[in-house]
Every structure is written in C-alpha cells, then in structure tokens.
Amino acid sequence: MSYGNGEIIEVLRAARQARQLSQRALSAKAGVPQSHISKIENGGSDIRLSSLIELARALELELVLVPRRLLPAVQGILRYSPAQLTGSRDSYPEIADALKILALLAEGHPSIQGLGELQQLVRELGNLRLSPLDLTRIRTQVTKLSEMGVPADDHPVLAGALRTLSSLRNQLAHAVSPAPKPAYSLDDDDDD
Amino acid sequence: MSYGNGEIIEVLRAARQARQLSQRALSAKAGVPQSHISKIENGGSDIRLSSLIELARALELELVLVPRRLLPAVQGILRYSPAQLTGSRDSYPEIADALKILALLAEGHPSIQGLGELQQLVRELGNLRLSPLDLTRIRTQVTKLSEMGVPADDHPVLAGALRTLSSLRNQLAHAVSPAPKPAYSLDDDDDD
DNA sequence: CGATTTGATCTATCTTAGCAGATCAAGTCG
DNA sequence: CGACTTGATCTGCTAAGATAGATCAAATCG
Known part of the structure; x- marks a missing residue:
C-alpha cells in the first residue's frame, strides 16, 4: 500500500484524535487556523510541505521518505509498536x-x-x-x-x-x- | 534529528542522482516541468503534498509519517538495509x-x-x-x-x-x- | 570542433493555499 | 435549560505553487 494525500492526512487526523486534541487545540499548538485544519482534514486542501511538517511536529510525527522496497519493513515497525504513540524502541x-x-x-x-x-x-x-x-x-x-x-x-x-x-x-x-x-x-x- | 523541508528535498535529489536521472528525465516520469524540479531542488519552492508524492513515487520512494519515538527504529531500517541507495553496511x-x-x-x-x-x-x-x-x-x-x-x-x-x-x-x-x-x-x- | 545535454533562471498566466475571522449546527456539560 | 465546545463552512484577500515554454552558460560527447 502506498501513501497518497488522503492517507497522509488521515494519519494526521488519527494522531490528533489519539492525543485527544481538538482542532482548536492543535491550531494553537501548530499556529495554523482551526478552519484551515478542518479543510485539510477533509481533503479540501493540497497542503504545502512546510505546513505538513508543522502539523506533523505538533503531533510528534516526523515525515520520512522511504524507499518503496523498505516500506513493508517500516510499516512493520509502525504496526507493532505499542499504539505507535508510546513506547520507545531502538534499532538495536x-x-x-x-x-x-x-x-x-x-x-x-x-x-x-x-x-x-x-x-x-x-x-x-x-x-x-x-x-x-x-x-x-x-x-x-x-x-x-x-x-x-x-x-x-x-x-x-x-x-x-x-x-x-x-x-x-x-x-x-x-x-x-x-x-x-x-x-x-x-x-x-x-x-x- | 528531524526532517525539515530541506532534508526531504535533499533526499529526493539524492535519490534522483542515485538513479542517474536528469531533471528532464524525472520531469518526463513524474509529469512535473524540469524548471519546477530545479526550483524545488534548490529550495525555491514550498511544494504541495501532491507534488511531493508524485516526485517521490517517480523515484520509488514513499512518504510516511512516523511517530517521533519510532524515528530511530525507522532510521535504523533505512540505514542498514542493503536496498538503501548508498548500500549501507556496518562500516560507513x-x-x-x-x-x-x-x-x-x-x-x-x-x-x-x-x-x-x-x-x-x-x-x-x-x-x-x-x-x-x-x-x-x-x-x-x-x-x-x-x-x-x-x-x-x-x-x-x-x-x-x-x-x-x-x-x-x-x-x-x-x-x-x-x-x-x-x-x-x-x-x-x-x-x- | 559542433552537437547535445544539463541545471538554472526567466516571463507570463492561472489556480489555490493560507490567512483572518465570523458563523453555524450539533453535541456535551453542569 | 443555558453555556460552552467542536468541526464545518463561509467571505475576502494576498502570495505563491504549478505550468508552459524559452533561454542561457557550462559541461559532456562523438
């Protein structure tokens, strides 16, 4: 499975909800208007890379480019990490x-x-x-x-x-x- | 370390060069004008998410949002996989x-x-x-x-x-x- | 050496992201 | 029940991404 716009945005939304943040709370954190966040989450905006990075960071996420061949391995890490939002792991x-x-x-x-x-x-x-x-x-x-x-x-x-x-x-x-x-x-x- | 605009773009450039593609060749693959690719690679453009995904795919890369805590583990995969563009090994x-x-x-x-x-x-x-x-x-x-x-x-x-x-x-x-x-x-x- | 390729830069144009707010309907809380 | 919060939608505006090409200097190729 590859990530398109919709998938990326859905990860953002899920992360926001997992942290129990409202759009207004995230707005305050990331410095992005609540109305804009709503539009983004509903797919009504093809956001810029800098905005994506800003929102991701506010949600403790990092944007990474992964060679397609390694996507399954990376997805494995994301999948089996406890809730992906907690639990620290190392590559050793x-x-x-x-x-x-x-x-x-x-x-x-x-x-x-x-x-x-x-x-x-x-x-x-x-x-x-x-x-x-x-x-x-x-x-x-x-x-x-x-x-x-x-x-x-x-x-x-x-x-x-x-x-x-x-x-x-x-x-x-x-x-x-x-x-x-x-x-x-x-x-x-x-x-x- | 976290990825900003510049880092993401640099990964794209490195991937293009690793595949020995010219900007014109990538342009043909991704359907993005060569002049735009040049501007993007030189940091003169805060590109849209859809454009980033398009370029990434043409270079066999996928965009992934990773919880910050898992970044080391993910980077570990990127680092040690032989499929990596640089052919990473135990020594550098x-x-x-x-x-x-x-x-x-x-x-x-x-x-x-x-x-x-x-x-x-x-x-x-x-x-x-x-x-x-x-x-x-x-x-x-x-x-x-x-x-x-x-x-x-x-x-x-x-x-x-x-x-x-x-x-x-x-x-x-x-x-x-x-x-x-x-x-x-x-x-x-x-x-x- | 001429021909070709490359990356960078330019102009002109169109589309839209991003912003600042306001406002609304629906849901929740005390 | 009123007060409050939430996500969605709206208006109006500016700035910039994206496009289509053209063009240039430098490098490379045969």
Whole structure:
C-alpha cells in the first residue's frame, strides 16, 4: 500500500484524535487556523510541505521518505509498536529488549534510583555505534539484573551493572566530543 | 534529528542522482516541468503534498509519517538495509571515502588548520549512528571541498563545510551525554 | 570542433493555499 | 435549560505553487 494525500492526512487526523486534541487545540499548538485544519482534514486542501511538517511536529510525527522496497519493513515497525504513540524502541533489538526488562524492573520497584540510571545509560548507548561485543556485554548485564531477585540500590549486581555500562558508555562517548550549547540553539526538539 | 523541508528535498535529489536521472528525465516520469524540479531542488519552492508524492513515487520512494519515538527504529531500517541507495553496511564507506579526500587535501596544504578540524569532525561523525541523509550531507560537503580549488582557512566552501558538519555532529552528539571525568582519573586522556 | 545535454533562471498566466475571522449546527456539560 | 465546545463552512484577500515554454552558460560527447 502506498501513501497518497488522503492517507497522509488521515494519519494526521488519527494522531490528533489519539492525543485527544481538538482542532482548536492543535491550531494553537501548530499556529495554523482551526478552519484551515478542518479543510485539510477533509481533503479540501493540497497542503504545502512546510505546513505538513508543522502539523506533523505538533503531533510528534516526523515525515520520512522511504524507499518503496523498505516500506513493508517500516510499516512493520509502525504496526507493532505499542499504539505507535508510546513506547520507545531502538534499532538495536538488544537495546530495545534491555529497555523493556529495565522498564519492568523499574515499574515494580520505583524507588530504586539505580534502575532509572540504568535505563538512561542504555538509551544513551543506543545512540552510539555498538560492536557485537558491546551488545553482548549489555545483554549480559541485563540478564544478571533480571535474575537479581529483589533489587536495591546497594545490590552488588545493580552496582556492577551501573559500573560496567557506565564505563562502556564513557569509553564510547570519548570518541565523540561533548556537544557545545550554542547561543542559538539549532535543535528545537520537543519543547512543547 | 528531524526532517525539515530541506532534508526531504535533499533526499529526493539524492535519490534522483542515485538513479542517474536528469531533471528532464524525472520531469518526463513524474509529469512535473524540469524548471519546477530545479526550483524545488534548490529550495525555491514550498511544494504541495501532491507534488511531493508524485516526485517521490517517480523515484520509488514513499512518504510516511512516523511517530517521533519510532524515528530511530525507522532510521535504523533505512540505514542498514542493503536496498538503501548508498548500500549501507556496518562500516560507513562514505566516511572512509571522505577521510581519504580530506587527507589528500590536508597533505597538499598542511598549513590549513580547517582541514585538520574537518578530518576530526568526520572521524567523530563516524562514531555516531548516521542516517542516509546524514551521509548525503557529509558527501555533499566533501564533494564541494574537492572542487574548491586552492583551499584557505577563510575560503567560504571550507567555512561552510566546517559549519555544516559541526552542526550535524553537535545535533547527533546531543543524544550522548559527555563522558564525565571521575575524581579518580584512571586514564588521563590527553585530548589532542 | 559542433552537437547535445544539463541545471538554472526567466516571463507570463492561472489556480489555490493560507490567512483572518465570523458563523453555524450539533453535541456535551453542569 | 443555558453555556460552552467542536468541526464545518463561509467571505475576502494576498502570495505563491504549478505550468508552459524559452533561454542561457557550462559541461559532456562523438
């Protein structure tokens, strides 16, 4: 299935409704008149690319051009992600798996700070290029964590995982200089 | 990183060039005037959604709206699929090529400090996960550099490349926290 | 070298997106 | 029941996308 005007617009509408936003609320967010949003959603307007991007961003969507051959794979990701609006995934399945396990642990023991730190660590690791050995180390630590029993911030397994993954992250991050904060902040990512 | 007008259009241009189509050939395929394609590719037109879809289809691309949280996963697919236009692999041949060209330039003009900075930038970029669009941008800058003529630190092409690649590196590096310096500094990294 | 191709730029014209609001019917809320 | 919200539709206006070509300089080809 390929996406035409109507399909793209329908995704926008569905996303707006999923977020329980009215057209007026989206109008306020995106800076587009409510009447215009109505016209767009009803197919009465062949909107411009910049407007599409604006509305999409207000709905936490990104516009992507996908080679047709890869469309099924991409649709697979969109389809099997929980509600497509929640749930973070990475393209390293190991990272996604690790985050799931850590999420479960953290959910069951919200007071254990180390679990939150671990989640953050693993997320950051997912932004770096990982070797198979790196992935193995991450998986090993997460496996130990899942077999840990009742977690505690001073539990040796948790402390060991923090140390190991922290060290790994630091090693890899050393290859990338810290990003300076320019006076003009170029990336205005999700500041709503 | 999110896709703006310019990024989307750049993907179209890259796809056209990858298929070795001229603007006139694409015009014939998509039914869009060549002059209009030129204007679009040069950012002189905020094209309509229907036009974007038409051009994309002629280039075997599909337009998809992706929840922002799933963008990394989708980009992962685009990055690692062998069907990708650039033929992406585990290592980035584009980075290797770019470093080669920069090394030649730097070798011929050892006094140009900016070339050393560029080499460092490209190396660091190679440590981050890059999308096809990222690679396109890097290649574009390096191509301009190789056609620059006699380089100078204040040459606009060199300055532009530094700006563009620096900005790209900073955007990507934001996803990775800086590696902290522990009180017990085991490895006193002398950052050159 | 002439012929051809390419991307960019131009003119003129038509169509419509986008905007600012107003207003309406229908539904919901307290 | 009145007040309020919502999505749809309307008017009028401006600016720009899209089109049809023409034309140019630069590059490429045979």
